[in-house]
Amino acid sequence: MIRILRRGATGTPRSRRVSKVVRFALAGVALAGIGAAATSAAWNDSAFFKATTSTATVDLRGSADGTTYSAADTTTVAVDLSAGLTNLVPGSTVTKTLYLWNAGSSKLTLAWGAKPTSVIGATCDSVTYGTLTTSALPGDSAGGAASKTTVTVTYTILSTADQTTCANKSASLSVSVVGTTTP
Helix, strand or coil, rough: CCCCCCCCCCCCCCHHHCCCCCHHHHHHHHHHHHHHHHHHCCCCCCCCCCCCCCCCCCCCEECCCCCCCCCCCCHHCCCCCCCCCCCCCCCEEEEEEEEEEEECCEEEEEECCCCCCCCCCCCEEEEEEECCCCCECCCCCCCHHHHEEEEEEEEECCCCCHHHHHHHCCCCCCCEEEEEEEC
């Protein structure tokens, strides 16, 4: 039996076998590629990182004598500077030194908070303030010298204070220094 094949015709038993072999080979290569990809994905490693964070402590303390410091955070627990501020007469001037200590862990820049210029009356008395340090005060819970500073407050009964307006008076002088954190 003689078969006549047209040009370009397929369908011979041999060409079908070759086609099947090629298809199987391509399928095998594809499967091998997927297997290799799955295998390479199984090989990995990780690196983890962690840290503990905390915020700074802010602890500005005050003292009247430079040795006993307190956390004078409110007017009810303020450092008492009353000594020497009684029985004042016209022309009396008393200067008080305020001792400040940054017992916290963050640097603090200091500024005056409450800062009255008179407590009895503008014609009776005056209050003046020294200059606070302009550099940040480093924190030191051990009380090292670098974490401490002083400033003065001067209270004066004016020499021109009128007896009828200014005599027999008492008032509360309340000043504050504010420490603000510095990066």
